[in-house]
Amino acid sequence: xxxxxxxxxxxxxxxxxxxxxxxxxxxxxxxxxxxxxxxxxxxxxxxxxxxxxxxxxxxxxxxxxxxxxxxxxxxxxxxxxxxxxxxxxxxxxxxxxxxxxxxxxxxxxxxxxxxxxxxxxxxxxxxxxxxxxxxxxxxxxxxxxxxxxxxxxxxxxxxxxxxxxxxxxxxxxxxxxxxxxxxxxxxxxxxxxxxxxxxxxxxxxxxxxxxxxxxxxxxxxxxxxxxxxxxxxxxxxxxxxxxxxxxxxxxxxxxxxxxxxxxxxxxxxxxxxxxxxxxxxxxxxxxxxxxxxxxxxxxxxxxxxxxxxxxxxxxxxxxxx
Amino acid sequence: xxxxxxxxxxxxxxxxxxxxxxxxxxxxxxxxxxxxxxxxxxxxxxxxxxxxxxxxxxxxxxxxxxxxxxxxxxxxxxxxxxxxxxxxxxxxxxxxxxxxxxxxxxxxxxxxxxxxxxxxxxxxxxxxxxxxxxxxxxxxxxxxxxxxxxxxxxxxxxxxxxxxxxxxxxxxxxxxxxxxxxxxxxxxxxxxxxxxxxxxxxxxxxxxxxxxxxxxxxxxxxxxxxxxxxxxxxxxxxxxxxxxxxxxxxxxxxxxxxxxxxxxxxxxxxxxxxxxxxxxxxxxxxxxxx
Numbered sequence: 271x272x273x274x275x276x277x278x279x280x281x282x283x284x285x286x287x288x289x290x291x292x293x294x295x296x297x298x299x300x301x302x303x304x305x306x307x308x309x310x311x312x313x314x315x316x317x318x319x320x321x322x323x324x325x326x327x328x329x330x331x332x333x334x335x336x337x338x339x340x341x342x343x344x345x346x347x348x349x350x351x352x353x354x355x356x357x358x359x360x361x362x363x364x365x366x367x368x369x370x371x372x373x374x375x376x377x378x379x380x381x382x383x384x385x386x387x388x389x390x391x392x393x394x395x396x397x398x399x400x401x402x403x404x405x406x407x408x409x410x411x412x413x414x415x416x417x418x419x420x421x422x423x424x425x426x427x428x429x430x431x432x433x434x435x436x437x438x439x440x441x442x443x444x445x446x447x448x449x450x451x452x453x454x455x456x457x458x459x460x461x462x463x464x465x466x467x468x469x470x471x472x473x474x475x476x477x478x479x480x481x482x483x484x485x486x487x488x489x490x491x492x493x494x495x496x497x498x499x500x501x502x503x504x505x506x507x508x509x510x511x512x513x514x515x516x517x518x519x520x521x522x523x524x525x526x527x528x529x530x531x532x533x534x535x536x537x538x539x540x541x542x543x544x545x546x547x548x549x550x551x552x553x554x555x556x557x558x559x560x561x562x563x564x565x566x567x568x569x570x571x572x573x574x575x576x577x578x579x580x581x582x583x584x585x586x587x588x589x590x591x
Numbered sequence: 592x593x594x595x596x597x598x599x600x601x602x603x604x605x606x607x608x609x610x611x612x613x614x615x616x617x618x619x620x621x622x623x624x625x626x627x628x629x630x631x632x633x634x635x636x637x638x639x640x641x642x643x644x645x646x647x648x649x650x651x652x653x654x655x656x657x658x659x660x661x662x663x664x665x666x667x668x669x670x671x672x673x674x675x676x677x678x679x680x681x682x683x684x685x686x687x688x689x690x691x692x693x694x695x696x697x698x699x700x701x702x703x704x705x706x707x708x709x710x711x712x713x714x715x716x717x718x719x720x721x722x723x724x725x726x727x728x729x730x731x732x733x734x735x736x737x738x739x740x741x742x743x744x745x746x747x748x749x750x751x752x753x754x755x756x757x758x759x760x761x762x763x764x765x766x767x768x769x770x771x772x773x774x775x776x777x778x779x780x781x782x783x784x785x786x787x788x789x790x791x792x793x794x795x796x797x798x799x800x801x802x803x804x805x806x807x808x809x810x811x812x813x814x815x816x817x818x819x820x821x822x823x824x825x826x827x828x829x830x831x832x833x834x835x836x837x838x839x840x841x842x843x844x845x846x847x848x849x850x851x852x853x854x855x856x857x858x859x860x861x862x863x864x865x866x867x868x869x870x871x872x873x874x875x876x877x878x879x880x881x
Binding site: 300301303304305306307308309310311312314315316317318319321322323324325326327329330333340382385386388389390392394403404405406407408409410411412413414415416417418420421422424425427430432435464467469472473475476496521524525527528532546549550553554559562563566567569570573574577 | 613614617618620621624625627628629630631632634635638647649650651692693694696697699700701704705706707709712716719721722723724725726727728729730731732733734736749750752753754755758777782783784787808811812813814815818819829830831833834837845848849851852855856859860863867871874875
């Protein structure tokens, strides 16, 4: 091995000091080899993302300008798929339902899981109790949204379901949870929140544990307690976590599918039909690939827009330490 | 296993104090909501052991005091449960192995192998996390149809073996490992690949465990993609099989359907018991892509 004593620009050599200069030529070669290795290592992921994410997003936009059933030749129809949507009562209803669903589901999910996280993270809570509560609220996350919807569909059953039975004991008459157009979306929403609650709970517990102990102790010393402390100290301190949970919660809720698909098939009528159910039906059941893509493109744009608005508004209420 | 600064284990002790009344009120709320959250799972469990003809008898039974195990046997009569189980195991295993390979390679490169354009590529990969499956699924379906892979496991596996989140996750793990490990190994004569394979890969095992837990939980329970890509009954994965059982039996054999639901939940539950801290840490990082 050739040894050279001239000073080197390689940072890794400087770090090792005089010993490194002994192996300089091999290290210089190693930098190049590392760059090549880096390219090779990211190649599979880059190719996969190009073929299965980036490419398809672009193709979705293109397909939305065509009428196509995959089997015959596609025909270009410009923006007709989009103008058709404006007059399609089923599509409009599914967007309205999804908007109502997202508002109800996300506000309920965030409120409940924040309250639960605050309760679980109290100082007086024993470690084992924290563990038990956290595990219980986590349990639904282990289930598939589709199969657990089966269980809740049985429980919400009007005549024999346990939920109406216990409400009956409280003197509440039987509610038609799944078969009335007033209730179906709410029932689906309850099921969804039940399933997703653990996710935001874990995120909030993570956020609360990140609060610096000094700040909380200072608040204790200053006598800030109860609601003022929650509102003026704890909430601002975890506001980045709230933003994150809000953004992810909205993105997920906008794509609700399994719960209405399994529990109500979108009914009665179209009262619990979600946007993704409409995409599924258009693209994969009716094989109207272009029309389905147009609806998917609009949903994608809605997701981007809502996320952007959340980040824009967050400037006013999110504080980064 | 090392407890990293900032991990859930390290922080669990941090908390804040409350007054007596708030404390007891919040305990009350916790217990009430815990009962509500656990009730459907408990009800499904105990009802899966009820005599099918009593399944809807009120009041509901919360403990299976007189268990009818043959509901579980009948699941196998109504649907090819064993086939569905094997299908699910195969699809999940293939996806997880694929993700482990692609994500450790890319994560390592982004953490420790400087190459031109690295930062741009990394932001590019992160930005794909924002893209919902709805914006890609139709063209992927078309692609799979044209490749004649529709109704095959490949249509489920291929699009899932790269993971932007997993790449990000493993990059974070590789970055936590100090440089000194590499320098020492190089002095000992290790080449660049040996440094990756022998030194860094074993140290990133906790990150890989998180990826395994998250992916298993997600793909085991995935319903949307199998519903779209699979059409023949013998290729169904478990959630699809259980929903079809529900569709064909409806309320006639409630106990049998619930036995199927419980059987599908069992593997996830067992794996959760083994590796829950990894799953929870992954979820706290935002890794549950729904």
